[in-house]
Amino acid sequence: MDLARSFAHRFGQLSHPDAVPRPFVAICPAVILEEGERLPWHHHRKAQLLYTLRGTIHCETEDGIRIVPPQCAVWIPSDLPHSAFGSGDIECHCLFVEPDAAPGLPERCCTVSISPLLRELLRRAARLPELYDADGADGRLVAVILDELAAAPVENLHLPMxxxxxxxxxxxxxxxxxxxxxxxxxxxxxxxxxxxxxxxxxxxxxxxxxxxxxxxxxxxxxxxxxxxxxxxxxxxxxxxxxxxxxxxxxxxxxxxxxxxxxxxxxxxx
Missing domain, CATH: 1.10.10.60 (Homeodomain-like)
Structure with a gap:
């Protein structure tokens, strides 16, 4: 199974993330990839966060390559064409965020460091239902995640091409x-x-x-x-x-x- 089909398999019965009427969509469970699998060039309206639990992901855009080692994540802005491939066996969370979901979210593609607090929040978010209660506890959890993402330090792991x-x-x-x-x-x-x-x-x-x-x-x-x-x-x-x-x-x-x-x-x- 190639990387694109692996992600598609994870969507399963979910709608396409861009069509889900929520500011935050998490693919659950964590995506497991084999070394050498590659996601073809594509883009989507929602921004994307790929958070690596195990292995290393390389995210390629027109302006360069970003490395995403374990416990880091790559932020991919809305509508930015990108591709990704793994080094070693990969386990990662795949999250989609509306571009205007919160102030201060990164405007450019970048590798961000994931704090222990944000790591646990992301793990909890991976269990959210597709149509979570945006006005209840789940919505408050998402709001905290977005605030933490906006404050996450950017790592200098970009090789401009x-x-x-x-x-x-x-x-x-x-x-x-x-x-x-x-x-x-x-x-x-x-x-x-x-x-x-x-x-x-x-x-x-x-x-x-x-x-x-x-x-x-x-x-x-x-x-x-x-x-x-x-x-x-x-x-x-x-x-x-x-x-x-x-x-x-x-x-x-x-x-x-x-x-x-x-x-x-x-x-x-």
Whole structure:
């Protein structure tokens, strides 16, 4: 069963979420996906929240890729075309929200951190009936969830993707060989650009230098594997770092804290 049919199966006897006359729709039970399953490009009128309980989801939009490790969620605004695929076996909650359901909800696609309180609220919401009592206790629960979502911190787990085909080719090579630490000049020659042109195009299209862009890719790949239980040493070696300490230095520079502390604070260690 592919990812699209898996979600459709979860809808079961439910109406399509966009047609449900409630500001909040939860798919229950949690969706279980196998590694490699992919949701084709699509969009819907309601915004969507994909909350990962186990495994890692990658959400792709036209402007880039967002990684969603366990205990994080991706917020997908109304009518934004997107695709998603999993890394490892996936267990996630799928929630749909009316765009104007509450003030302060994110306006852009982003990865958000899920607090312990919000985690328990989402688990409870997954048991709500499709036509819950919007004026009763269920409606008050939904209101608290929306307030918590609006206040949830955004995680820097976005890899912007360029539109230029040469830069897209470069992105593909970096994703396929993240341990390759060739120089900017070497990468530029591989996509038939000068070093100066490559730097200029990257600044124009993704707003980052080459070094920062590659570092962001490494952070995303590292979090995916560390959240799955791999050691810092193994991840550092596979990403081409000379030592675990040099990898930790890179990670701290990008995320403001070392990987062990970051994962511990996110409740993933």
């Amino acid at each position: 360029p539109a230029d085909p040469r830069l897209r080719a470069l992105a593909g090579m970096l994703l396929a060989g993240p341990a390759n630490h060739a120089s900017l000049q070497e990468w530029a020659s591989r996509v038939a650009l000068s070093e100066r042109s490559l730097s200029r195009l990257l600044a124009q299209e993704v707003g980052m230098s080459f070094g920062r862009w590659r570092r962001q890719l490494h952070v995303m790949l590292a979090l995916q594997r560390l959240a799955a239980g791999e050691s810092v040493q193994a991840v550092a070696i596979d990403l081409g770092y000379e030592s675990a300490s040099s990898f930790v230095t890179m990670f701290r520079k990008a995320m403001g804290k070392p990987p062990g502390r970051y994962l511990q604070e996110q409740g993933r260690m």
